Amino acid sequence: MDAPGTEVALPATALRGKDLLGIAELAPEEILLILDTAEAMKEISQRQIKKVPALRGRTVVNLFFEPSTRTRTSFEIAEKRLSADTLGVAVASSSVVKGETLVDTARNIEAMGPSMIVLRHASSGAPHLLSRICKSPIINAGDGLHEHPTQALLDAFTIRERKGRIAGLKVAIVGDLLHSRVLRSNVLLLTKLGADVWVCGPPTLIPMGLAAMGVTTTTSVDAAVEGADVVMMLRIQLERMEGGFFPSLREYFRVFGMTDARLRRAKPDVIVMHPGPINRGVEISSEVADGPYSVILDQVANGVAARMAVLYLLAGGGAHDEVVA
Amino acid sequence: MPVVMDADRISRALVRIAHEVVERNRGVENLAIIGVRSRGVPLARRIAAALKSISGDDVPVGALDITLYRDDLMRQTVGPQPLVRRTEIPFSLDDRVIVLVDDVLFTGRTTRAALDALVDFGRPRAIQLVVLVDRGHRELPIKADYVGKNIPTSRRESVHVRLSETDGTDEVSVESEA
Numbered sequence: 001m002d003a004p005g006t007e008v009a010l011p012a013t014a015l016r017g018k019d020l021l022g023i024a025e026l027a028p029e030e031i032l033l034i035l036d037t038a039e040a041m042k043e044i045s046q047r048q049i050k051k052v053p054a055l056r057g058r059t060v061v062n063l064f065f066e067p068s069t070r071t072r073t074s075f076e077i078a079e080k081r082l083s084a085d086t087l088g089v090a091v092a093s094s095s096v097v098k099g100e101t102l103v104d105t106a107r108n109i110e111a112m113g114p115s116m117i118v119l120r121h122a123s124s125g126a127p128h129l130l131s132r133i134c135k136s137p138i139i140n141a142g143d144g145l146h147e148h149p150t151q152a153l154l155d156a157f158t159i160r161e162r163k164g165r166i167a168g169l170k171v172a173i174v175g176d177l178l179h180s181r182v183l184r185s186n187v188l189l190l191t192k193l194g195a196d197v198w199v200c201g202p203p204t205l206i207p208m209g210l211a212a213m214g215v216t217t218t219t220s221v222d223a224a225v226e227g228a229d230v231v232m233m234l235r236i237q238l239e240r241m242e243g244g245f246f247p248s249l250r251e252y253f254r255v256f257g258m259t260d261a262r263l264r265r266a267k268p269d270v271i272v273m274h275p276g277p278i279n280r281g282v283e284i285s286s287e288v289a290d291g292p293y294s295v296i297l298d299q300v301a302n303g304v305a306a307r308m309a310v311l312y313l314l315a316g317g318g319a320h321d322e323v324v325a
Numbered sequence: 326m327p328v329v330m331d332a333d334r335i336s337r338a339l340v341r342i343a344h345e346v347v348e349r350n351r352g353v354e355n356l357a358i359i360g361v362r363s364r365g366v367p368l369a370r371r372i373a374a375a376l377k378s379i380s381g382d383d384v385p386v387g388a389l390d391i392t393l394y395r396d397d398l399m400r401q402t403v404g405p406q407p408l409v410r411r412t413e414i415p416f417s418l419d420d421r422v423i424v425l426v427d428d429v430l431f432t433g434r435t436t437r438a439a440l441d442a443l444v445d446f447g448r449p450r451a452i453q454l455v456v457l458v459d460r461g462h463r464e465l466p467i468k469a470d471y472v473g474k475n476i477p478t479s480r481r482e483s484v485h486v487r488l489s490e491t492d493g494t495d496e497v498s499v500e501s502e503a
Contacts, residue, residue, distance in 0.1 A: 041409070
């Protein structure tokens, strides 16, 4: 097939929005487009030279208002593998400590003409606010308790890679359901693609209205894990546990922790996932985390591919690189 | 819609090319075939099958997607991104002779992108280019080593290659843009 302006029409498949704010905004076929693209992107990470020139001349600003190692590193690697120039803005070293608002920070960064902004913020809805102000595509890298769309995408990618499909699978999500944006994004995505989603956690950590999202809610880990194809453990966010949601970490592990014994109720080819960082002996035992069913490190590797796909697909949109004199 | 190659002609052209590849490389040792997605891939497989029946040896076949190397990728200001498909090259390129296969050679820009992509996979001893149709109008200094058929065209015309693997039929036609 010959290139530019010749006999080949560009396929019309594309993301409709200019941003990736959450899974809520995506149609099922858009999710599949991202997953298919991620499959092509994954191969790049296996080459001798792990870099393609696709985003040459583009600048991506990583604006992180919350600490993050994994997500931030993953985005940065994804950006570099696509040949984008990357710029990290960490809160501690920015004008935010001098009292600048998010909007002013974003306006100033946008005036420098970046191609895309990746935003992690402690407030739910921060990326939505920026998307109304900025012409550049905004990628939500986690906003408060709301969504973490790229995590859900890499999880779905990992499930599909292992199981060949998502529709019809029983997925059990166990842990802190109240403080988890990973949960929200995953529930939205998995139900959109037709999975049978069960969520399980202590009653104090189950938010209201969860059943309305089309999932089965239970406080029994055994019921959730029974016959599951996928077991997804959520982190007990120790930093958000001042409220006394359960008596002790030891008791949490005894009632909700994932152990080999509990896992036997699942399908023989079950996969165990965790968005990290894991608390060994709290939500998951080391024997499970490091065991044969664990795909935790695959998730990390697939995160780069999923983020490359999102960056690539959005780069076609609000492209407005202006030369800054 | 004038058909310029039918199934027979396509098949004979590919067998002839396979013979030329064997002759030029004195066999198929150290050879690998890589098709450019999408229609270069079935063509590459057919050539590999022909090489197998000529020499008795299997030649590894790969598939290359050049989308991320296109020179127009980030030039359009707004618009959908072209679909990226999977590149599958399950062998090392180092010190091999790579036979790159595409359906139509036109401006040469796809081939340029393919060459850039290939060197990211390793350092082949040589790269040779097979095209089913050379329709002229090169915009870059690129030339095919093996050509199924030279078809003089005007820029206003378009060349359509259909293959049974992808389109259900084997046929090359030239259509003039209305």
